[in-house]
Amino acid sequence: MIEFLQFLVPGILIGGVYALLASGLGLIFGVMRVVNFAQADFMMLAMYLSWALFAGGIGLDPFLAMPGVFVVFLLLGMAVHWLFIRFVIGRRENHDAQVILTIGLGLIFQNLILIRYSSEPRVVAPSYANDGDFIGDIFISRARLYAFLLSMLVAALLFLFLNRTATGRAIRAASENWEAATYMGIDIDRTNRIAFGVGVALTAVGGSALVTFQSITPFVGLRFVVVMFAAVVLGGLGSVGGAFVGGVLIGIIQSVSQVWTSAAVKNVWVFGLFLLILYVRPNGLFGKVQRAI
Amino acid sequence: MRRLAPFVVLVVVVALFNGSLSGRFHLRVLTLAVVWALAGVAWNLMAKAGQISLGHSAFVGIGAYGFTILLRDGGTSPWVGMAVGMGVAAALALVIGLPTFRLKGFYFTLATISFPLIMELLVSHYGEPEFTVPFHPENEWKFMEFSNAHTYVWVGLGMLLVALVISELIDVTSFGFALRAIRDNEVLARAVGIRTVAWKSAAFMISAALSAAMAVLWVKAVLRVTVAEEVFGITVVIVMLSVAFVGGVGQTWGPVVGAAFLIPLAMFLDDSIGESVPGAQELVYAAALVLVALLIPRGILPAAERGCRRLAGLVDPEGRGRGWQVVQRLAAPPPRPSPLLSVPRKVPSRRIPSTDGAPVLEVEGIAKSFGANRVLSDVTFEVDAGRRVGIIGPNGAGKTTLFNIMTAHLRADAGRIRFKSVAIDAMRAPRRYELGISRTFQVPQGFHLMSPLDNVVVAAIGAAVTRPVHASMAMLDRVGLADKALGELSSLTVAETKNLELARAMVSEPELLLLDEPLAGLNETERVRFFQIVDDLVAPQTAIVVIEHSVRSLIRYVDSVVALDEGRIIAEGPPEDVVSDPAVIEAYLGSKWMKRA
Numbered sequence: 100m101i102e103f104l105q106f107l108v109p110g111i112l113i114g115g116v117y118a119l120l121a122s123g124l125g126l127i128f129g130v131m132r133v134v135n136f137a138q139a140d141f142m143m144l145a146m147y148l149s150w151a152l153f154a155g156g157i158g159l160d161p162f163l164a165m166p167g168v169f170v171v172f173l174l175l176g177m178a179v180h181w182l183f184i185r186f187v188i189g190r191r192e193n194h195d196a197q198v199i200l201t202i203g204l205g206l207i208f209q210n211l212i213l214i215r216y217s218s219e220p221r222v223v224a225p226s227y228a229n230d231g232d233f234i235g236d237i238f239i240s241r242a243r244l245y246a247f248l249l250s251m252l253v254a255a256l257l258f259l260f261l262n263r264t265a266t267g268r269a270i271r272a273a274s275e276n277w278e279a280a281t282y283m284g285i286d287i288d289r290t291n292r293i294a295f296g297v298g299v300a301l302t303a304v305g306g307s308a309l310v311t312f313q314s315i316t317p318f319v320g321l322r323f324v325v326v327m328f329a330a331v332v333l334g335g336l337g338s339v340g341g342a343f344v345g346g347v348l349i350g351i352i353q354s355v356s357q358v359w360t361s362a363a364v365k366n367v368w369v370f371g372l373f374l375l376i377l378y379v380r381p382n383g384l385f386g387k388v389q390r391a392i
Numbered sequence: 393m394r395r396l397a398p399f400v401v402l403v404v405v406v407a408l409f410n411g412s413l414s415g416r417f418h419l420r421v422l423t424l425a426v427v428w429a430l431a432g433v434a435w436n437l438m439a440k441a442g443q444i445s446l447g448h449s450a451f452v453g454i455g456a457y458g459f460t461i462l463l464r465d466g467g468t469s470p471w472v473g474m475a476v477g478m479g480v481a482a483a484l485a486l487v488i489g490l491p492t493f494r495l496k497g498f499y500f501t502l503a504t505i506s507f508p509l510i511m512e513l514l515v516s517h518y519g520e521p522e523f524t525v526p527f528h529p530e531n532e533w534k535f536m537e538f539s540n541a542h543t544y545v546w547v548g549l550g551m552l553l554v555a556l557v558i559s560e561l562i563d564v565t566s567f568g569f570a571l572r573a574i575r576d577n578e579v580l581a582r583a584v585g586i587r588t589v590a591w592k593s594a595a596f597m598i599s600a601a602l603s604a605a606m607a608v609l610w611v612k613a614v615l616r617v618t619v620a621e622e623v624f625g626i627t628v629v630i631v632m633l634s635v636a637f638v639g640g641v642g643q644t645w646g647p648v649v650g651a652a653f654l655i656p657l658a659m660f661l662d663d664s665i666g667e668s669v670p671g672a673q674e675l676v677y678a679a680a681l682v683l684v685a686l687l688i689p690r691g692i693l694p695a696a697e698r699g700c701r702r703l704a705g706l707v708d709p710e711g712r713g714r715g716w717q718v719v720q721r722l723a724a725p726p727p728r729p730s731p732l733l734s735v736p737r738k739v740p741s742r743r744i745p746s747t748d749g750a751p752v753l754e755v756e757g758i759a760k761s762f763g764a765n766r767v768l769s770d771v772t773f774e775v776d777a778g779r780r781v782g783i784i785g786p787n788g789a790g791k792t793t794l795f796n797i798m799t800a801h802l803r804a805d806a807g808r809i810r811f812k813s814v815a816i817d818a819m820r821a822p823r824r825y826e827l828g829i830s831r832t833f834q835v836p837q838g839f840h841l842m843s844p845l846d847n848v849v850v851a852a853i854g855a856a857v858t859r860p861v862h863a864s865m866a867m868l869d870r871v872g873l874a875d876k877a878l879g880e881l882s883s884l885t886v887a888e889t890k891n892l893e894l895a896r897a898m899v900s901e902p903e904l905l906l907l908d909e910p911l912a913g914l915n916e917t918e919r920v921r922f923f924q925i926v927d928d929l930v931a932p933q934t935a936i937v938v939i940e941h942s943v944r945s946l947i948r949y950v951d952s953v954v955a956l957d958e959g960r961i962i963a964e965g966p967p968e969d970v971v972s973d974p975a976v977i978e979a980y981l982g983s984k985w986m987k988r989a
Contacts, residue, residue, distance in 0.1 A: 134498050136446075136505075186686055196685040198444050198501060199637050203681030206630060210671025210678065217670070317671075321626060325506040332502060363517045370510040377503055378491040 101236050106354045108237050114350020115247040116308050118343040119254065120323060121330035123301035125342030128331065129274040130294040131188055133197045137205035138302055139320030139327060144208055145172055145303030146315045147216065153223045153310075160225055161310050162245055168307045169300045176299030179204065180292045188291060205320065213317040220314040228311050242311035253304055254343060260297070261339070270294045274337065302327075325366055326353070329373040335383025345383070395560060398645055399553065410545045417663065419541050420614065425655040426548035427610045431628070432635035432647025433555045434602035437595050439642040440568065442575030445596075446629050447488060447504030448603050450511050451481040453624035455604030456611045457515065460618045463535075464526050470536045474608040478601035485600035486593055493589045496578075512624035522619040525611060536612045544613035551609060552648075555602050559644040562595070566853040566860075571595055573850045575642070576839035583799065584896060585825035585854025627674065634677040637684045640691030649692055654680055742826040742856070743903075750813045751776050752904050752935040758807035760793055767793045768959040771807070775904070780936040782946045782967070785956035786980050791939045792834075794956070795908050798937070799831050800824055811904065825854060830902035834909040836889040838881045844868065845877040848896050855900030867895040871925055887918045891925060898929045905930060907938040911945050919945045943980075947971060955979070
């Protein structure tokens with residue numbers, strides 16, 4: 100039992116960060132029905148930015164850098180939407196173009212970083228990186244605890260943004276019914292741009308919350324692709340709240356699986372769950388099953 | 393002839409290069425171009441059905457690992473290993489495909505992306521992350537151990553040709569029709585008897601098997617070492633995607649064109665600046681994907697075809713000169729695949745043998761709720777052979793829900809539906825169509841990338857009609873669309889698309905025809921004309937159920953009427969009785985009109 104808890108608690112902590120990573124992807128899909136395959140690479144870019152700020156002289160703590168990371172990636176996301184994504188928005192016909200465009204962009208990010216920083220793994224090790232406290236027999240890593248708390252804070256701010264601001268409401272409206280939203284005078288292109296920026300920034304913040312315990316390479320995103328997609332599908336494609344809950348569950352499963360199997364194959368469990376969800380509840384744990392008859 | 397020409401060009405070009413190149417690097421480029429063309433052709437089979445797979449490296453990895461393990465541990469010939477790998481890959485394809493093929497949207501793509509990542513994890517952790525392919529110089533052909541590197545190119549060309557022939561065969565048979573129909577409009581495809589899951593599974597399995605075969609060639613001719621990270625890696629998928637999308641997604645020859653462009657470009661770039669720029673190759677593929685997505689989403693081949701046609705128009709708009717004729721021939725759409733399809737086929741009938749006296753359709757006690765909202769309760773009626781029944785009711789009466797239950801779009805919560813005494817509740821749309829139940833759509837549906845003729849041909853194939861093209865052409869003739877048979881679907885008028893719907897529904901010679909608000913959008917003359925065409929097409933024993941909002945045009949045509957309100961049948965009988973029934977008038981017009989009635 101205690102062994103189980105020893106894995107459960109860190110699982111919840113990391114799950115909070117996954118929740119943030121996945122909610123960005125979920126927000127973008129919900130609003131514009133684009134699966135952003137470059138999402139994990141935006142996360143990778145944010146990790147490098149945090150690393151550069153920390154290791155590159157000024158020694159800025161990654162958690163303190165988060166607001167800056169958020170703003171930078173909000174703008175980057177909006178720019179990428181304006182330069183590329185908006186040309187492939189649209190329902191059925193652009194489906195293929197969306198897939199290859201976002202895959203292509205992700206690859207470009209990876210290889211530009213590879214050229215600039217090589218494939219050598221980078222580490223961000225602030226003084227508290229290895230600190231932690233025991234609560235009973237359960238060790239709680241300081242870095243993971245901070246990451247979790249910050250993720251919850253960002254989630255709360257996201258909730259306020261989506262529910263209390265005009266732009267947030269426009270995003271929710273567009274996500275609910277794109278066509279009706281345009282009839283209500285919502286500027287869909289602007290809403291999409293902001294949603295893409297916010298979605299990218301959420302994942303970016305999640306990425307910089309990870310850097311104190313996750314080494315960084317240009318291809319680190321690939322490891323998180325499964326985690327993010329599994330979380331989003333688990334919570335129901337297109338639902339931000341669902342993606343959030345999905346992220347926490349994935350964190351728990353990944354961590355608790357180590358009771359039985361090696362940490363190296365923890366993602367196999369995530370994937371198994373992902374497949375199971377596709378088999379039995381394709382619209383997620385909370386969604387209604389919708390089938391193409 | 394037209395279909396043969398590209399094969400000849402491919403063989404000649406590869407032969408010329410293979411004969412003239414001698415440097416190791418150049419030969420490597422040529423070999424890889426052939427390898428990736430093969431991989432792209434394999435990947436593209438799935439794209440014919442509009443399905444984007446990001447998981448093909450799982451099959452490549454299986455092919456690579458399968459033959460290496462068999463060769464090392466059992467001394468098995470790589471050819472046998474290839475066959476085993478192909479079988480395993482095809483089986484895995486079924487496992488990946490089945491849960492997602494029934495779902496709309498991105499699920500297939502999402503499900504595929506994780507498979508290779510996980511397999512790589514498992515293989516690296518529990519198996520061996522890499523091993524060298526054992527060297528067997530004693531028998532060149534048995535062990536695919538050619539001392540002459542040119543031989544690998546020949547073998548690769550042979551495999552590529554086989555894959556291309558398979559792809560071409562799919563294109564010209566009902567297989568290709570089914571895949572294109574699925575890509576275009578899956579709901580409609582199922583409504584005209586296309587078993588979408590079966591066809592997609594078949595395409596995916598062939599595609600997976602060819603990918604596994606490609607892996608053997610790739611490892612033997614180029615890699616020499618099987619590395620999990622490489623053969624299961626995402627780069628494999630990236631290259632497949634790039635060559636297929638650049639050349640033409642879903643097009644048989646697309647990946648060949650794409651590989652001819654991209655592979656040499658990437659490799660020469662890597663050779664010249666790869667030392668200082670480590671990701672040069674990947675950047676070429678990435679840039680290609682982004683550019684194709686933004687500029688020519690369907691790829692070079694279709695874009696070139698369109699360009700040729702436009703050029704022809706510019707040079708000689710009248711179309712008289714000889715030069716124009718040459719260009720026109722080059723740019724002409726590929727010939728219709730009628731020869732193969734016109735061969736009469738013996739197909740066992742899936743129809744239910746005639747049952748004397750039993751009603752064609754029995755709807756019994758149907759109920760349906762959406763959440764707390766009860767939409768239908770205890771709806772019961774029958775339709776005899778040759779009868780025409782109209783279902784009327786105000787907005788929200790439950791007509792469309794009832795229709796969706798009859799067409800397998802929705803499942804009823806309670807009650808049953810029998811067709812010629814056979815319960816069809818559990819049958820999905822394609823099966824119901826095969827039994828002889830056809831439908832039309834309220835908003836006319838079509839396969840928009842196909843000609844009107846092909847739209848009907850798909851339905852004929854779905855019904856296993858013996859000469860699908862002939863039957864379809866005859867049907868188009870009867871609805872007055874013969875002269876537009878090969879035109880564009882988008883150029884038809886509203887009335888013409890309704891007639892096309894009819895032709896599509898009638899080509900199977902159904903025993904029950906379900907019409908969903910067929911009169912919407914038609915004017916009074918067109919309405920009369922529509923029913924004349926129905927009368928002309930429909931055999932006397934065919935039963936018809938028409939759902940219609942407009943009562944006036946309907947009652948002149950049907951034998952009896954079922955009136956629905958708030959999910960219940962409120963009146964039933966001859967049209968004139970039903971429309972004068974007070975309950976019906978109240979439902980349509982509200983109670984204050986009752987006094988005037």
